[in-house]
Amino acid sequence: MPITWRHEVDAALEEARRTRMPVLLDFTAAPM
């Protein structure tokens, strides 16, 4: 299952608060 990455941290944290699902925040410099 491919990941649908988000790019807005605060929106993800707000969703986490509402859904009780944790956030995985990945910082990367990998070639695109």
Add this chain to the structure above:
Amino acid sequence: MWPDPDIDTFVADHFIPVRLHVKAQAEAYAAASERFGASWTPTTLLIDAGGTERHRIEGFLPKSDFLSQLELGMAHIAFHEKRFGEAEKGFEEVVSRFPDSDAAPEAQYWAGVSRYKASGDPKALGAVRSAFQKKYSDTVWAKKASVWSPS
């Protein structure tokens, strides 16, 4: 590490995934790296539903080691949310599924702590100390468990 179908599935099933690329999301990357103290790539943070970072993975890891760290972090999140039974099960799964990983001795330690937190029975800690005498005896987690009375 990524892309990998097993890791992708695990992440999609258990987390709200956010990725910030140093170039593609340069502004957001700079702000978030300052905010969370992420000074190197790759860095992966596991953040609980309350917004608190509970686990950090810095640097590349092969697939099985990375998965073990994700599962370890999930168990840490359960522990901090006082879901001790779930935490214990998660930590024990790390030990059983990834026995040769760096995550395993840490998971063995916290499985015992979770059992103690759930039961209040100090024998749970003694049992962990005894377990460390059999496996992972040369790790820092064995040193940490050494203060507990043997069961």
